[in-house]
Amino acid sequence: MPLPRIILDCEPLKDRDSGFSHFVVPLAHELIRQNYRYRLFCYVPPAEVGGLGRRGVRYLTQRSFHKYFNPPSYTYRLWHATSQLSWYVPTSPFTKVVLTVHDLNFLHEKPDERTYSRQLAMVRRNIKRADYLVTISDYVRQDILRHADLLGYSPSTPLRYVRRGVEALAPLPAGYAPAYAPRGPFLFGLGSINSKKNWHVLPPLLQGTNYELIIAGSFAEGDYVQTIKAAAEQAGVADRVHILTRISEADKTWYYQHCLAYLQPSLAEGFGLPVVEAMQLGKPVFLSRLTSLPEVGGAAAYYFDDFSPATMQQTLKTGLAQHSPARSAQAQAQAAQFSWAQAAADYLAIYQELLGK
Structure with missing residues (x-):
């Protein structure tokens, strides 16, 4: 009897630097490695056919017109x-759908009405079509329940949190340094440079110190960059705040390795x-207490109780003084909980639950 055919949507591979791509690629590799029950197909952009290997996987090529005419899915279970x-969720009622929800940030960010309406319509369509919902944090799972009516979520649809994995950082070549390498102590923040990340509250942390601040991201909103620069000017530290875009993976790892602390004061995060x-490197991390961040950082992180300069400065000072080798080991143990092997095993169990095989 032929094995059931299943498809993993790998369309995000169109941008290998995107956050969704960093989710899809390692998950796909682990599913390929662990799977023995199904004929696994990966749905990929044309340039990525074969990009996940040839053994244990087949490919379905994504085409732009599939947004309007669904890809042929009737042979897939x-x-x-x-x-x-x-965009790519089959309408055929004979194909079961597992939907991974990363965040509902648009509900909290208050984007323009057009963006809000478009994203809400897309999320509603996909949630209503799904036979099983999976979230990457328990916060997002609870967010779906809080907004069930708005999102069209029915309690009859299974809803589960599956902790996503995080890949180990690749080692750096000997002597590697990024284009900009601070000579003294510096604080580091990484992520899209937009208002939900709340980066503009960080420059006052440099007051009374010789620290620098590096904020790096793959995307930057021009208006918000000016907000950060204005905050740095007001704090009198403009010459020590550096905003970088499109840094390499090696640059990112170097900044992690050499920073005094990692900072994430976000207002909204799916993960x-x-x-x-x-x-993973045992660094002290300083986070907001909002959305999913306390869940990710656990007891190993330090938290800003509010964003006033005095409170944040005291939190940073106290946390740095407390960060002993034991706290560093605690941070590494917290990071080790985010395993792609376990995430893939959990998804395969969900597939089995839906298909009854």
């Missing part, structure tokens, strides 16, 4: 849509990947 904003990466 299950489709795993890897983002709540995916918080850089937090785990910094903790």
